[in-house]
Amino acid sequence: MKEKRAQDPNDPVLPAVEERELVYGGLEAGLGEVFEVPIGPIHPALKEPIRLTFKVRGERIVGVQVRTGFAHRGIEFMGMRQGRNLIQILYLSERICGICSISHPIAFTQAVERAAGIEVPPRAQYIRVIISELERIHSHLLWAGVAAHELGFDTLLHLTWRVREKVLDILEELTGNRINYAIPIFGGVRRDITPDQYPKVREALRYYRGLLNELLDAFLRDPTVEARTRGVGILEPKEAEELCAVGPTARASGLRKDVRQDRPYLAYPDFEVKAITPEDYGLTPMGDVYDKIVVRLLEVGQSIEIIEKALDNMPDGEITSFPKIPALLAHLKKAEGEGLGWHEAPRGEVIHYVRLVSGEESPLVWKVKAPTYSNLMSWYPMFEDQEVADIPIIAACIDPCICCMDRVYLVRDGKEEILTKEELLRLSWEKTRRMAR
Amino acid sequence: MIFKTLLSQALSRPATNKFPAKYMPRSILGFLAKVQEGKARIHPPVPVPPKFRGKLAYDREKCIGCQLCIRVCPAKVIEFLPEVKKIRIHVARCTFCAQCVDACPTNALSATPEFLLADTDRNSPNLIVE
Numbered sequence: 001m002k003e004k005r006a007q008d009p010n011d012p013v014l015p016a017v018e019e020r021e022l023v024y025g026g027l028e029a030g031l032g033e034v035f036e037v038p039i040g041p042i043h044p045a046l047k048e049p050i051r052l053t054f055k056v057r058g059e060r061i062v063g064v065q066v067r068t069g070f071a072h073r074g075i076e077f078m079g080m081r082q083g084r085n086l087i088q089i090l091y092l093s094e095r096i097c098g099i100c101s102i103s104h105p106i107a108f109t110q111a112v113e114r115a116a117g118i119e120v121p122p123r124a125q126y127i128r129v130i131i132s133e134l135e136r137i138h139s140h141l142l143w144a145g146v147a148a149h150e151l152g153f154d155t156l157l158h159l160t161w162r163v164r165e166k167v168l169d170i171l172e173e174l175t176g177n178r179i180n181y182a183i184p185i186f187g188g189v190r191r192d193i194t195p196d197q198y199p200k201v202r203e204a205l206r207y208y209r210g211l212l213n214e215l216l217d218a219f220l221r222d223p224t225v226e227a228r229t230r231g232v233g234i235l236e237p238k239e240a241e242e243l244c245a246v247g248p249t250a251r252a253s254g255l256r257k258d259v260r261q262d263r264p265y266l267a268y269p270d271f272e273v274k275a276i277t278p279e280d281y282g283l284t285p286m287g288d289v290y291d292k293i294v295v296r297l298l299e300v301g302q303s304i305e306i307i308e309k310a311l312d313n314m315p316d317g318e319i320t321s322f323p324k325i326p327a328l329l330a331h332l333k334k335a336e337g338e339g340l341g342w343h344e345a346p347r348g349e350v351i352h353y354v355r356l357v358s359g360e361e362s363p364l365v366w367k368v369k370a371p372t373y374s375n376l377m378s379w380y381p382m383f384e385d386q387e388v389a390d391i392p393i394i395a396a397c398i399d400p401c402i403c404c405m406d407r408v409y410l411v412r413d414g415k416e417e418i419l420t421k422e423e424l425l426r427l428s429w430e431k432t433r434r435m436a437r
Numbered sequence: 438m439i440f441k442t443l444l445s446q447a448l449s450r451p452a453t454n455k456f457p458a459k460y461m462p463r464s465i466l467g468f469l470a471k472v473q474e475g476k477a478r479i480h481p482p483v484p485v486p487p488k489f490r491g492k493l494a495y496d497r498e499k500c501i502g503c504q505l506c507i508r509v510c511p512a513k514v515i516e517f518l519p520e521v522k523k524i525r526i527h528v529a530r531c532t533f534c535a536q537c538v539d540a541c542p543t544n545a546l547s548a549t550p551e552f553l554l555a556d557t558d559r560n561s562p563n564l565i566v567e
């Protein structure tokens with residue numbers, strides 16, 4: 001286990017670098033010299049386009065620049081300015097992310113429900129919670145597999161992804177699709193969980209409960225995984241707090257931060273969710289990649305518990321307060337006001353803001369903040385003083401979702417534009433005027 | 438655990454077939470013919486659950502031309518035919534959200550379990566429902 005940033009900051013040559021350069025034969029001419037290694041936007045090690053420019057000295061990273069904007073799709077524009085009504089935008093929001101495909105709709109429906117004053121029946125709230133916790137299981141298992149793959153441990157990748165199939169099957173059973181569940185609608189959910197489906201869900205939960213210890217074993221007590229992840233990509237609690245990290249990235253650093261706990265919504269107050277940190281596994285949080293594996297695997301267990309509790313206490317009644325679509329469309333068209341919706345997605349807090357004007361079918365403003373956007377900054381301290389070979393696992397450890405995060409990027413007349421302070425101010429004023437309408 | 442799983446998988450056959458079957462080389466089509474005669478065997482497709490949202494089915498008789506499905510369709514899949522007051526669905530663009538099915542007042546639309554929709558032409562008759 002190596003100490004992070006142990007060297008004197010005034011000393012430009014790190015002792016550890018010299019050591020390493022002896023091991024690798026050294027770059028005689030370049031001893032102590034800084035090279036730039038650009039990675040991306042399109043690169044075999046990246047699953048989504050982003051550009052990382054590393055400054056390396058020998059094998060050590062001394063600096064990193066992150067450039068985003070390569071996967072910007074203009075989804076908000078499509079929603080706000082192209083004559084779509086809110087029901088159509090709901091499915092657009094589902095496609096912001098392929099993995100959090102219920103997190104965005106949950107946040108979006110909540111925002112619209114608050115703006116339009118729509119109540120959600122309790123049973124619908126429970127169904128939303130169940131589906132989103134199932135999604136968390138699938139997303140965390142997916143991430144665990146990716147992490148294993150980044151470490152070169154492909155057996156573990158295939159093993160994790162094989163057991164992930166079960167939760168996808170259950171999601172397909174409950175919603176009609178393995179990805180893009182299309183379950184929430186304003187005022188409720190679109191599909192009920194019928195009594196004959198309860199045993200199937202319970203059976204899957206038993207399967208995962210039995211498996212969880214084996215997974216913890218395979219990941220956490222494996223010497224290879226431990227050697228590659230302990231002390232790698234450290235995010236200290238203070239840094240995590242200052243950089244506003246969210247989700248498992250923050251929790252692995254020991255911050256008890258979880259929207260389900262801090263600002264409970266839907267049926268979450270009934271489950272008294274507690275944010276999970278490595279302390280719950282008897283470890284002192286270090287904020288390294290190992291801790292992030294711990295947190296995500298423990299959260300699979302937490303999700304299992306929440307779903308079990310939800311199934312036991314499922315209230316009866318309606319699943320939506322607007323069973324007729326024309327009535328819903330008419331109500332949404334009349335609605336006026338603004339609303340904020342939030343949800344703890346598998347990667348952290350996601351926020352949607354909408355502003356509705358009466359008489360218009362599209363919202364005047366729709367703003368999305370995806371969790372990766374908050375977590376991106378934590379890459380900077382994490383990469384500092386790490387080895388080049390650890391880049392993939394550190395990049396993967398915040399579970400980045402680039403296409404969700406790429407929200408604003410200005411291209412005008414075919415060229416990029418850097419806005420001056422005045423221009424930004426002008427834009428801001430224009431927006432105020434637009435919103436004050 | 439890992440070792441046990443590896444061992445058991447080394448001994449079992451792959452669970453998948455080649456996909457999609459209709460674009461396979463000639464010899465494989467011959468093989469498929471044999472499958473139909475019962476001389477050869479492939480893995481049957483995994484059954485889909487009852488709520489599965491697949492290719493849409495359209496009951497032209499029931500449709501009253503209210504265009505509600507067109508209003509809610511997020512992918513702008515459905516085309517209105519004004520002369521006959523009926524609709525045409527371009528399945529190649531469909532996102533299978535089944536919102537149109539929920540919206541239709543006369544239950545003229547329904548989602549079928551069919552999901553083998555791979556094709557080389559987005560306007561092939563297989564992908565137009567009317």
Ligand code: SF4
Nearest residue numbers: 510531532534535537
């Ligand atoms: S299933 Fe969805 S995308 Fe397809 S036609 Fe119906 S509303 Fe449109």
Ligand code: SF4
Nearest residue numbers: 500501503504506541
């Ligand atoms: S909603 Fe139903 S009845 Fe109305 S146009 Fe569509 S298919 Fe026809």
